[in-house]
Each structure stands twice: as C-alpha cells, then as structure tokens.
Amino acid sequence: MNPFDAFVRNLDPATGKSVHDASATKTQQRIDTLSAVFPDPESARSAAARTRQYVLDHLKPLVLSLEEQCHKNGIVVHWARDAKEARSVILGLCRQSCRPGAVIVKAKSMATEEIHLNHALADAGYDVVETDLGEFVVQLDHDTPSHIVTPIIHKNRYQVARLFEENNIGTYTEKPEELTSQARRHLRTQFRRAEVGISGVNFAVAETGRLVLVENEGNSRLSTTAPRVHIAVMGIEKVLPSEADLPLFLRLLAGSATGQRATVYTHFIHGPRKPEALDGPDEVHLVILDNGRLDALAGPYRDILRCIRCGACLNVCPVYRQGSGHAYGHVYSGPLGAVLAPALEGVGLAAIAKASSLCGACEEVCPVKIPIPELLLHLRDQGVREKTIVDPIPWSGFVAVATRAYLWRTSLQAVPMAKLVPNPWSRHRHMPRRDGRDFRRWFRERA
Amino acid sequence: MNARESMLSRLPKPSQDPPPEPFQLPSGDLSRVQLWSQFHTRFSDLGGTIVTWQTLAGLSDRNWIVEPGLDVGQGGMHVDCDVWNASVGVTRADLAVAETGSLLLNQWPFSRRMASLAPPIHVAVINESSIVPTLDAAIERLERTNAVLVTGPSRTADIEGVLVRGVHGPGELWLIVERD
Numbered sequence: 001m002n003p004f005d006a007f008v009r010n011l012d013p014a015t016g017k018s019v020h021d022a023s024a025t026k027t028q029q030r031i032d033t034l035s036a037v038f039p040d041p042e043s044a045r046s047a048a049a050r051t052r053q054y055v056l057d058h059l060k061p062l063v064l065s066l067e068e069q070c071h072k073n074g075i076v077v078h079w080a081r082d083a084k085e086a087r088s089v090i091l092g093l094c095r096q097s098c099r100p101g102a103v104i105v106k107a108k109s110m111a112t113e114e115i116h117l118n119h120a121l122a123d124a125g126y127d128v129v130e131t132d133l134g135e136f137v138v139q140l141d142h143d144t145p146s147h148i149v150t151p152i153i154h155k156n157r158y159q160v161a162r163l164f165e166e167n168n169i170g171t172y173t174e175k176p177e178e179l180t181s182q183a184r185r186h187l188r189t190q191f192r193r194a195e196v197g198i199s200g201v202n203f204a205v206a207e208t209g210r211l212v213l214v215e216n217e218g219n220s221r222l223s224t225t226a227p228r229v230h231i232a233v234m235g236i237e238k239v240l241p242s243e244a245d246l247p248l249f250l251r252l253l254a255g256s257a258t259g260q261r262a263t264v265y266t267h268f269i270h271g272p273r274k275p276e277a278l279d280g281p282d283e284v285h286l287v288i289l290d291n292g293r294l295d296a297l298a299g300p301y302r303d304i305l306r307c308i309r310c311g312a313c314l315n316v317c318p319v320y321r322q323g324s325g326h327a328y329g330h331v332y333s334g335p336l337g338a339v340l341a342p343a344l345e346g347v348g349l350a351a352i353a354k355a356s357s358l359c360g361a362c363e364e365v366c367p368v369k370i371p372i373p374e375l376l377l378h379l380r381d382q383g384v385r386e387k388t389i390v391d392p393i394p395w396s397g398f399v400a401v402a403t404r405a406y407l408w409r410t411s412l413q414a415v416p417m418a419k420l421v422p423n424p425w426s427r428h429r430h431m432p433r434r435d436g437r438d439f440r441r442w443f444r445e446r447a
Numbered sequence: 448m449n450a451r452e453s454m455l456s457r458l459p460k461p462s463q464d465p466p467p468e469p470f471q472l473p474s475g476d477l478s479r480v481q482l483w484s485q486f487h488t489r490f491s492d493l494g495g496t497i498v499t500w501q502t503l504a505g506l507s508d509r510n511w512i513v514e515p516g517l518d519v520g521q522g523g524m525h526v527d528c529d530v531w532n533a534s535v536g537v538t539r540a541d542l543a544v545a546e547t548g549s550l551l552l553n554q555w556p557f558s559r560r561m562a563s564l565a566p567p568i569h570v571a572v573i574n575e576s577s578i579v580p581t582l583d584a585a586i587e588r589l590e591r592t593n594a595v596l597v598t599g600p601s602r603t604a605d606i607e608g609v610l611v612r613g614v615h616g617p618g619e620l621w622l623i624v625e626r627d
Binding site for chain 2: 026177
C-alpha cells in the first residue's frame with residue numbers, strides 16, 4: 001500500500017470531515033468571488049499565466065533588478081543555495097541582532113517551513129514564536145501545517161481548546177471567538193518582547209524592489225513592524241516585473257485562496273524606517289532562496305514555479321479532501337505539492353504523484369494555469385522509469401494479462417466470478433453488474 | 448564561488464521579449480458620489496463603520512494614540528504614548544479604494560504604523576477627494592514609502608472556518624470622511 005492510502009485509512013473521521021467540509025466551502029467562495037471581481041476570469045488567468053511564465057523565462061535580469069532596487073531602498077539582500085545555507089544566513093543575522101533567549105516572532109511562511117528554520121533557531125537558544133493563529137496552534141501541538149493557507153484545516157475547536165488549556169493559554173472554551181482572543185493576549189506579550197521578525201514574501205517587484213505580503217490577521221504586520229529587525233525569506237521565483245502587475249495578482253491570490261476581493265492587509269514594504277520616522281524596523285533583510293528551484297527551472301517541471309501558493313488546487317482536489325496535507329508527507333501538499341516536492345527535491349519523491357485521480361480540477365482552478373495533471377503524468381512516467389515508483393503486484397499481473405489477447409479474452413469470462421474474491425476495493429464499492437453478453441460477442445453477432 | 452554568483456550563473460540567458468502588458472480592470476466612469484457609495488457598501492460588508500468626530504467623543508475616557516499632526520479636537524482625553532496600551536489609534540488614510548472597500552495608509556515621516564495596528568479600535572481619517580475606483584489606480588499612486596492597504600478589520604477563519612474579527616490587528620475599523 002502506498003503511504004498516502006495508509007495515512008487515509010488511519011485518519012480519524014472527525015479530521016477527515018474538517019478537511020473535507022472546509023475545502024468544499026472554500027472552493028465555492030473562490031468561484032463566487034472571482035466571477036464577481038472579473039468580467040472574464042478566464043482572461044485574467046491567462047494574463048497571469050503569461051506574466052508568471054515571462055518571469056521564469058527572464059529570471060536573471062528580474063532578480064538582478066530586484067537586488068539593485070532593494071539595495072537603493074536600504075534592504076540588504078542575501079543569497080542562499082540550499083536550506084542549510086539559508087538557515088545559517090538567518091541564524092547569523094539573528095546573532096548579530098540579539099542574544100540567545102531573545103524572542104523571534106514569525107509570520108506564516110512556507111519558505112521558512114521548507115527550510116525547517118524553527119528547529120535551527122530553537123537549537124541556537126532562541127524563543128521562536130509562530131504568530132499566525134493556525135501556525136501558533138501547530139507549533140504548540142508539535143504538529144505540522146496540513147494546508148499551505150489554512151494550516152489547521154485538520155483540527156476542530158475542541159482540539160484547539162484542549163491544547164490551549166494544557167499550555168495555559170486560557171481556560172477551556174468551545175467558542176472560536178474566545179479561543180482567538182486567548183491567542184491574541186498570549187501573543188501580544190511576545191510581539192512586545194520580540195527583537196527579530198521573520199516573514200515570507202508573496203511578491204517582490206523587480207522594478208522598484210518592493211516586497212509585498214498579504215495576510216488577514218495582522219500578525220504579519222506586527223512581525224514586520226514592531227521588532228527592530230525584519231528578515232524576509234523568498235523563493236527566487238517569486239518576482240513580478242512591475243508594480244502594475246500587482247493588482248491582477250493580488251486579486252487572483254485573495255480570490256483563489258480565501259474568496260476575498262482583497263486580503264485584510266496588503267503590505268508594500270519599501271525599506272527600513274527612515275531616520276525621522278516614528279516606528280518600523282531599523283533593518284530589513286531579504287534572503288533569496290534556491291533550494292532546488294534552479295534545478296526545477298531547468299527541468300521538465302518548470303511550470304510549477306509559476307505557482308503563487310493560493311491553495312485553490314488543494315481545496316478542489318478530491319484526493320486532498322480525503323486525506324489532508326499530512327498524507328503527502330511533505331511541507332507542500334495537494335496537487336501543487338505532488339509536483340513541487342519532487343521538482344525541488346528530486347524524483348525520489350515521485351510516488352506522491354500517484355495520489356491523484358488525474359481528474360483535472362486542479363488545472364481548472366489554477367490562477368496561473370499550471371498544467372498539473374500533465375506534470376503529474378510526466379512525473380509518474382519518470383518515477384516508473386527510474387524505479388522510484390514501484391507498482392503493486394496486482395498491476396503487473398494486470399499488465400501481463402491485458403497485453404496478451406488470448407489471456408485477456410479468457411480472463412473476461414472470469415469477471416463475474418471476481419465478486420467472489422474478497423478484496424479491499426469492493427468493501428466501499430460495487431462491482432458493475434454484468435448485463436448479458438460481452439462486447440466481443442455482440443460485435444461478432446451484430447451483422 | 449559565493450552563493451550569489453553560483454545562483455546567478457545557473458539562471459538561463461533570457462530572450463529579448465518585452466514583458467506582457469499588465470492586466471487592468473476597466474476603471475469605469477463613476478462619479479465621486481457613486482464611488483463613495485460603492486466604497487461604503489464594500490467597507491460595511493467587511494465590518495468597517497463610517498463615523499463622525501462626535502462618535503469619538505463617547506470614547507474620551509479611553510487611552511488614545513493619535514498620529515502627530517492630526518487634531519482630534521477633543522479636550523481632556525488621555526493621549527497615551529505607549530501604543531501597546533492604547534484602546535484607540537487615530538491615523539490618516541491616503542486613499543480609499545471603491546473596488547475593494549480598502550484604505551491605503553502610507554508611512555510618512557510623521558506616520559505611526561503601530562497606531563493603525565496595535566489598538567483594538569483603529570480610526571482612519573480621510574479627505575473626501577481621496578477616492579480611486581480600482582486597485583490598479585491605487586497601486587499606480589504608491590509612493591516610495593512603506594505602505595499598507597487595509598481592507599476591513601483584522602480577521603481569521605483558522606478555527607473551523609468560523610469568521611472571527613480582531614485577531615492581532617484592530618477588530619474595529621472606523622472611518623471619518625472629511626470634506627475638502
């Protein structure tokens with residue numbers, strides 16, 4: 001059994017239901033919003049796909065321009081080839097700014113999840129605090145996010161309430177409003193003490209060096225405004241050519257991710273505080289991360305780098321809905337993750353490309369029109385050729401029979417008897433009822 | 448080779464194609480009154496409230512943090528300088544965006560970013576003439592400063608998808624529109 005199936009089989013029904021219901025709701029909200037925002041959503045998606053493709057084709061001049069503009073604006077740019085190098089750059093910046101024991105606040109960021117930054121900072125003695133409500137819960141529970149946008153899609157209010165009670169965040173309550181205000185109170189003290197704030201980047205504008213971050217809660221604003229030092233971490237592909245490209249992408253991201261016309265807060269970060277300004281960080285650092293992206297860019301899965309991390313393909317995916325993100329066993333889950341994870345880390349992870357029915361819903365909702373099913377097929381092909389995908393024995397048996405005409409004919413006669421063989425497949429499904437003659441006989445006797 | 452050079456050397460040589468034309472939504476030809484009406488609908492749907500200076504008088508016993516240069520015109524209120532202890536933060540807003548019901552706040556030298564962020568109530572003050580139809584128009588007018596586009600009160604739906612306002616940012620967003 002592949003790991004995905006094994007995970008789903010052991011998933012408790014409450015978790016399965018949380019994931020399924022939330023995904024279905026978000027899919028509907030996405031449709032409602034995008035059709036209200038764009039007179040022709042299809043042309044918006046095509047335009048976004050073109051721009052993202054242009055970025056991938058022109059990454060070198062765009063990233064160089066970004067670096068130059070950031071430098072002019074007072075943002076210090078760092079480069080990191082892999083996760084280890086990124087961690088050491090960030091740790092170095094933290095050590096320059098504060099002593100071990102200091103509080104470092106983090107805004108939700110998939111890039112920092114990808115490089116497993118929290119462990120490295122904690123090992124160095126820092127008190128790292130995730131401040132997005134969902135990420136805070138994940139961190140308290142020593143869990144991992146199960147969705148790139150809504151990290152605790154797999155948890156319900158009772159689980160959150162028990163967790164808060166156990167960790168002395170607040171007394172047990174089943175009201176989401178009260179749980180939220182307990183987290184607010186607790187995290188307030190962390191924001192006040194924090195000396196460094198770490199965030200991701202949604203878009204970086206090559207033309208002006210502006211870093212754009214979106215969020216709904218305000219934790220990302222606090223993390224990038226209150227502490228003395230702000231460190232932003234971005235995948236090298238997250239560039240957009242100009243500021244005029246932003247409106248389309250902001251609309252598509254908010255609409256596709258959470259069904260909003262605009263997220264509550266969209267930050268346009270231009271640089272550190274000016275000497276005369278009343279607040280804001282004294283230092284802003286940007287870490288540009290490769291970590292497999294340049295390999296992906298040169299390979300057959302480069303289209304996946306168009307991704308803007310909206311999570312719409314997770315929400316719509318019938319396989320994701322059954323299993324949650326944890327079933328994929330990687331930071332990036334869902335249809336996006338099934339391509340991105342192996343694209344970044346090598347075809348050794350290709351087996352998760354099997355967790356798909358190839359129904360094509362992911363491509364239909366993708367705001368940048370990534371041909372995910374095509375990439376999954378290619379990945380399966382490569383996985384089988386390089387033997388990182390090993391088909392279960394029944395499939396090789398099927399191939400042996402199906403590729404030999406006489407065996408196939410004989411075996412068709414035996415299909416009605418298949419009902420008698422106990423197999424896990426038929427536990428939740430019915431075999432089709434055979435209605436009289438088979439096709440071959442019908443075809444022969446047709447005349 | 449350092450990280451920068453090694454990463455740059457792996458980026459392919461680009462073609463000379465010009466970038467695709469940025470996509471724009473038509474800005475329409477609504478009058479200022481119509482734009483404010485559209486803004487009002489969106490802003491209220493999000494949970495924002497349009498108020499007057501009189502409304503604020505009822506909060507004169509709370510801790511306030513007021514952006515320098517703004518005359519709140521109320522005697523006797525306690526204008527606290529510790530932004531973390533303030534209940535009400537009053538700041539200017541530079542633009543209103545009718546399409547999304549958003550407010551654009553630039554960080555000018557006199558601005559206080561934390562005043563629109565830390566207190567549970569954020570009151571923004573805007574000129575009636577400072578309204579634009581679309582996000583495209585708002586972003587065209589970004590200055591070379593830090594800025595934030597605020598679209599409704601702080602919110603989350605992380606716990607079971609239930610909408611809760613006021614997570615980390617203000618749960619109340621009030622707007623005062625001043626005649627020019």
